[in-house]
Amino acid sequence: MVAAQLRSQAQYRTSFAIDVVGSVLFGVLDIASVLVLFRVVPTLGGFGFAEVFLMAALAVTAFAAADLAVGNVERLRVYVRSGLLDAVLVRPLGVLVQLTALDIAPRRVGRLVFGIAMVVIAVGHAHVRLTPHSVALLVITPVAGAAIFGAVFVATATVAFWWIESGEIANGLTYGGLNFTQHPITIYGEALRRLFAYAVGFAFVAYYPTLRLLDRADPLGGPVFLAYAGPLVAGVATAVAALLWRIGVRHYRSTGS
Amino acid sequence: MTLIEARGLRRDFAITSKAGWLRRRTRVVTAVDAIDLTIERGEMVGYIGPNGAGKSTTLKMLTGILSPSGGSVRVCGLEPVPQRTQLARQIGVLFGHRSQLWWDLPLAESFALLRHVYGVRESDHAARLARARRLLELDAFLDVPVRQLSLGQRMRGELTAALLHGPHVLFLDEPTIGLDIVSKQAVRAFLTTLGATGDTTIVLTTHDLADIERLCRRLIVIDQGRIVHDGSLEQLHARHGSRRRLVVDLDEPLAMPLALPGAIIESVQADGRRITYALDGNVTSTGEILRRLTEVAALRDISVLEPAIEDVIARLYLRRSSDPVHDAAV
Amino acid sequence: MAIGPRMIRAYLALAAAGFRRYATYRQATFAAAATNSVFGFLRCAVVFAVVDAGARIVAGYDRAQLATFVWVGQGLIGTVLIWAPPDFADRIRSGDVVTDLLRPVDPVWHLLAIDLGRAAHSMATRFVIPIAVGALFFRLQTPRRPGTYVFFALSLLMATIVCFGCRFLVNAAAYWLLDARGPHIGWTLASGFLGGLYFPLWFFPDAAAAALIVGTPFPSIIQLPLDVLVERGSPADQLVLLTIQASWVVIMLALCRFVQRRGEEKLVVQGG
Numbered sequence: 001m002v003a004a005q006l007r008s009q010a011q012y013r014t015s016f017a018i019d020v021v022g023s024v025l026f027g028v029l030d031i032a033s034v035l036v037l038f039r040v041v042p043t044l045g046g047f048g049f050a051e052v053f054l055m056a057a058l059a060v061t062a063f064a065a066a067d068l069a070v071g072n073v074e075r076l077r078v079y080v081r082s083g084l085l086d087a088v089l090v091r092p093l094g095v096l097v098q099l100t101a102l103d104i105a106p107r108r109v110g111r112l113v114f115g116i117a118m119v120v121i122a123v124g125h126a127h128v129r130l131t132p133h134s135v136a137l138l139v140i141t142p143v144a145g146a147a148i149f150g151a152v153f154v155a156t157a158t159v160a161f162w163w164i165e166s167g168e169i170a171n172g173l174t175y176g177g178l179n180f181t182q183h184p185i186t187i188y189g190e191a192l193r194r195l196f197a198y199a200v201g202f203a204f205v206a207y208y209p210t211l212r213l214l215d216r217a218d219p220l221g222g223p224v225f226l227a228y229a230g231p232l233v234a235g236v237a238t239a240v241a242a243l244l245w246r247i248g249v250r251h252y253r254s255t256g257s
Numbered sequence: 258m259t260l261i262e263a264r265g266l267r268r269d270f271a272i273t274s275k276a277g278w279l280r281r282r283t284r285v286v287t288a289v290d291a292i293d294l295t296i297e298r299g300e301m302v303g304y305i306g307p308n309g310a311g312k313s314t315t316l317k318m319l320t321g322i323l324s325p326s327g328g329s330v331r332v333c334g335l336e337p338v339p340q341r342t343q344l345a346r347q348i349g350v351l352f353g354h355r356s357q358l359w360w361d362l363p364l365a366e367s368f369a370l371l372r373h374v375y376g377v378r379e380s381d382h383a384a385r386l387a388r389a390r391r392l393l394e395l396d397a398f399l400d401v402p403v404r405q406l407s408l409g410q411r412m413r414g415e416l417t418a419a420l421l422h423g424p425h426v427l428f429l430d431e432p433t434i435g436l437d438i439v440s441k442q443a444v445r446a447f448l449t450t451l452g453a454t455g456d457t458t459i460v461l462t463t464h465d466l467a468d469i470e471r472l473c474r475r476l477i478v479i480d481q482g483r484i485v486h487d488g489s490l491e492q493l494h495a496r497h498g499s500r501r502r503l504v505v506d507l508d509e510p511l512a513m514p515l516a517l518p519g520a521i522i523e524s525v526q527a528d529g530r531r532i533t534y535a536l537d538g539n540v541t542s543t544g545e546i547l548r549r550l551t552e553v554a555a556l557r558d559i560s561v562l563e564p565a566i567e568d569v570i571a572r573l574y575l576r577r578s579s580d581p582v583h584d585a586a587v
Numbered sequence: 588m589a590i591g592p593r594m595i596r597a598y599l600a601l602a603a604a605g606f607r608r609y610a611t612y613r614q615a616t617f618a619a620a621a622t623n624s625v626f627g628f629l630r631c632a633v634v635f636a637v638v639d640a641g642a643r644i645v646a647g648y649d650r651a652q653l654a655t656f657v658w659v660g661q662g663l664i665g666t667v668l669i670w671a672p673p674d675f676a677d678r679i680r681s682g683d684v685v686t687d688l689l690r691p692v693d694p695v696w697h698l699l700a701i702d703l704g705r706a707a708h709s710m711a712t713r714f715v716i717p718i719a720v721g722a723l724f725f726r727l728q729t730p731r732r733p734g735t736y737v738f739f740a741l742s743l744l745m746a747t748i749v750c751f752g753c754r755f756l757v758n759a760a761a762y763w764l765l766d767a768r769g770p771h772i773g774w775t776l777a778s779g780f781l782g783g784l785y786f787p788l789w790f791f792p793d794a795a796a797a798a799l800i801v802g803t804p805f806p807s808i809i810q811l812p813l814d815v816l817v818e819r820g821s822p823a824d825q826l827v828l829l830t831i832q833a834s835w836v837v838i839m840l841a842l843c844r845f846v847q848r849r850g851e852e853k854l855v856v857q858g859g
Contacts, residue, residue, distance in 0.1 A: 015766050022772035029776055033785040037633070040790050041641040044633075168615065172622030179629055187636035192628055270858060317858075322685045324855050338855060345691045357686040361608045373600035374692055376593040 023110035027064075031056050031118060034182050045186035046219050050126040051210060052184060057122040058206040059181035061115030062145025068108040070096075070150045074170065077160040080252070089253065096154070096245060115142075128213050137209055137227065144230030145181070145205035151237035152177055152200065154245055161248035181205045186219050201233040260426055260458050261296035261319065265328035268314050288314040290482035291328060298425070299455035301448075303473030304462045307574040311482045312462040316430055319460075320350050333425055346375060349419035353431030356411065357418055358403045364414045365399045368421060375422035382421060389417040392447045409440030416444060420457070427451075429461035433468055445471050466566050478573055485573060490566070497572060499564030500535040503543050505550060506558040507532070515553060520546050597692060598700040605704025616665075616709075620716035623661040627717050630657045631725060634786070646789040651728040652817040656787055658721025660813055665713025666706055666743065667750035667808055669778050675758035676767050679850070688851060695843045699751055706747045728817055735818055738825050742812040745832040749807045752839025753778070759843070762850035777803070783810030800831060807835045 034056045038049045047055075073096070079085040119138070128134055156170035177196070180188075185197045185207050197203035204226070211218050212227030268289040273281050289311040296302055306312050317323035318330060321337030321344050330337060333347040350357075358367040372382045390396055393413040398406060406414065412432065419427060432448075433441045449472065451457050463469060469476065469490070476493060478486040486493055493499075502523065510529030514522055519540025523533040534546060543561055550556060609616070634653040638645050648656065664670075675698065678684045687694045721727055730736055753774060760770040779785055782805035788796040800806040811828045818825070 015768065018766075018769040018772065022768070022776075025772075025776055029780045033780060036786060036790050037637050039792075040645050041637050043640045045636045045640075163614075168619040168622045172625050176622075176625055176629055179626075183633060183636070188629075188632045192632060268858075314858075317685075320689060322688055322855055323858050341688065342691050345689050350686075350689050352686070355683050355686050357689070359604060359608075361611065362604060366604065366607070370600055370604055373597040374690055376597065 019107040020110040023107040024114050027060060027111050027114040027118070030060060030178075030182075045184040047184045047186070050122070051214055051216070052182075054119070054122040054126050054128075054213065055184060055206040055210045056182040057115065057118035058141055058145065058210060059178060061112065061119055061142040062181070062205050063149050063178045064108065064111035064115045065142060065146035066149035066153060068112055069146065070153050071108060073154050073157040074174075076157045077164065077170075080160050081164055085252070089249075123213075126214060134213055137213060141206070141209040141230055144234040147234035148201050148205055148230075148237050149174070149177065151234070151241035154241040158241075158244045158248040161252045177202055181207070201237055204230045204233045258298045259295055260298050261294060261330075261332050261460070263292060263294040263319070263328065263330040265291040265293065266315070266318060266325055266330050267291045267327035268311075268318060268323065269326040287482050289318070289325075289479075292479070292482070292484050294477070294484075296458060296460065298458055299452075300475055301452040301459045301472060302461070302475045302477060303469050304460055304477050304479065305464070305469060305570070306479040310479045312479060313430060315479065316428055316460075316462060320344070320348060320428055346422065347425050349422070349424035349427045351415050351419045351427070351429045351432055353412075353429075353434040356403070356415065358411070358414060360404045361402055363400045363402055364395070364406070367403060367414070367418060371418055371421050377422050381423060385421050385423065386417065389420065389447075392450060393417060393443055409436045409443075412436055412440060413443060413447075416447065420451070424457065426458045426460065429459065429463075431463055432461060433463065433465050441465070441467070448472055466570065469570075470566060478570075480574060493569055493573070494564050497569050499569050500537060501543070501564060502562040503534045503536060503546060504560045504562065505532050505534070505547075505556055506530060508555040508557050511554055515550060517541065517546055517549055594692070598696060601692075601697060601700035602704035602707070605701035606708045607704075608701075609705045609708045616712045617716075619665055620713050623664060623713065623717040624720040627658050627661045627721055628724075630661075631721075646787060647819060648787060648789075648817065651726050652819070653787075654721065654725045655727045655817050656813050658718055658725070658727060659816055660784065660809055661717040661721075662714040663743075663746065663809055663812060664784070666709045667747045668702070668705070668709070668754070669750060669782075669784075669808070670775070671754055673758055673761075673767060673771070675755065676761035679758070679761040680765075684854070688854075693844070693847075695755065695840070695847050698755065699748070699840075702751045703747065730816065731818060732822065734822060735816065735825070738829060739812065739816045742815045742829060742832060745829070745836050746808045746812045748836050749804050749832065749839050750778075752836075752843050753804060753808070755843045756839075756846060759846045759850055762846075762853055777805050778808060781805040782808050783813065787813075804835045804839055807832045 031053075034052060035049065037044055038052070042048070044052055076085070079088065119142070123130075123138065128138075153174055156173045159170065177200070180196050181202045185193055185203050188197065193203075197207070208218070208222065208226040209230060211222075212224065218226075266289055267287065270286045270288055271283055272286050273283045275281060292311075292315070294315075304312055304315065314323065318325050319332055319337060321332075321341035324338045332344060335344045335347070337344055358364065359370060362370070368382075368386055371377075372379070390399070393416065395413060395417065398410050398414075401410075403411060403414065416432065419429075429448075433444055436444065445468065448459060448461075452459055452472070452474075459472075461468070461472065474489060476486060476488065476490055477484055478493075486496070488496075500521075503520070506527075507530050514525055514529065514532050516522070517534070519537045520534040521537075523535045525532050536543065536546070547556070547559065631654055634657055635650065638648075638650050638653055643649060645653070675684075678687070684694075687697065690697070718727075730739070757767070757770040757774045761767055764770070781788075781799055781803060788799060788806055788810050791799075800810065811832050814820075815825050815828050
């Protein structure tokens, strides 16, 4: 009986705890599923444990940051289906801003913190020389990566304006993207690389920057400056996503629900 | 044959509320306070009361989804809670705001599924379905998925579904709530027809006064967990001294409004040209009053107003009866 | 609880309803199958990288077996249905579950029948599409022994039931927990990581993998059916896996009924 009142307060705290623990666990298992592979083989796509660890850590951090910023955009589907979007459209504030407005879910913050911790550990493990140059790259890379992921989130959510049932495909591209970026792109076939690594830009989230940070030449023969192309790619991706978004909203407004 | 029998049926709830920062206070609320019920086969009973009176709680105990805190209850000879699954075959239940149909399937498929779930004979099922289709006009939307039906259509479907297995007792919790007038009338007509056969016992809770008037031969009123009336609507009126009203329009106002035995002057309007009398049916009649009036005045128009059911019910709901148990024996 | 011929007919009718219901979700089904196919390509790349970097055989699998593992695994996801909307939990929370209690069928069997109908429908879509795509672009291993087909069919059926059991329990937590996020997160993590979805469990140390397979229901959902299919070991080994799965079927169903009974009691005694 005593538990009842404590229960309601505790339930909020328990939810909070579950959220944080859950998100950290997700992150742990995410990275672990990449690293477990090294139990059975010494290299993956020509890269060793320390190198892949850094790639995975950078990818996870970029993803978590994007999730924190615009993760809520996936709710667009729910809004469109339930008709709530109409209410949102009437308000003067931008639709995208309203959808993603300040939802600092502890889950998402937990994942970001975890990601950053992993990057720190991976940097130490790989003995990356910490110069102003490398530190700058370490900071810019997840930011640019987050922008790329964010653009993918928004773009895939936009499809909901035309096709309500697109949820599954959107999930595939976003979580598939996370999975893609955690591994060195050398393991992927030509077609997959062209599509995801270059066209969508996933290779710039972790792969190329990691090459630079570890002073490794690209087995695929890519030039060194690609490591710094992240922000540029992010800019293009963001522009494309914004355009898609505008078109989507206009389409929705003109056709009704 | 007695189908529903409850003796001293009680249900308590423990409500916890905050009292300060960490402390909590628990109080016990008696939602149903030792009520007795006897319902015979073929009856059409309205079980009404203000919000929070204990209607739904009683219904839940009768159907077996809520266990009583005290007292005994038997429905169709079975104890509802321990023998819930068995009882489910004998009763039909319709909750106004819950659905027992399968959401994504067309209505017709829900009916077909229910036949299998309850193990109903094909011929019986077909006959019942045909009757429902005719009386409730289901054909227009039999093939529409349930989630696309309007509330009125869905309720007619639910009503059909509740009866397909030929239950002995039909429990209805607010069946006409939120329906448009046409659907309400269809549902009422259907229930009246059903009740007329005498095969199905109907127990319904409602706030709709028209439902009460048209469907309930017997009215059980519950308030704060206790039964405050158990009898017919006429008995309710009689008990609470409901009066008919007689409104007379006169050509010329009388110098003094006529005072008559058994008739209270409720109001005088239009400079004395319109008088409203409230009659005590035991003492006098409208005929008597009209005869006396025509002796002294020229009548232009009359109208007779039946006692408003709202007033009786409202008064009943507001009343704090001191001895409700005895009153129920009317 | 009596299961006579009448009840069998009832459950068959429910299964048919489940089948028909999912047949109406055409768009979503194909979208999901398409996504599974994309993931098939990604995962294949990863496992091939592993096999190419090591010996020809990794953790007891060769290249073709690993490809089969990945693609049939993607087909399994939609068939056993690892991720489903928490319909039952919503019904419990809203109180609509009382209508289920007022029917003369046990809620667990009722939902299981519908789920099996759904799985039967998925066989034609979410199961075959990724496998067809995989077979088109990669060399998959078809069973060398005819008995494997029978074994796999049985294994698939049992995997579906075990997965149903897990999902049911996650939903049934709603009887006690206001917020179902904990069990849901736990299930998503466990089914993926501990079930063999991300990588064959034999990438783990042998002892750990064996402990998971025997001691938890998750591998029975993905790992074991796939191991049966790629004929990992002898027919006797396949039978051992089937036995483990069968045990988990019994355990999960018993657990579901137990939890449902407790949940009903709580609902009936405490009130809604």
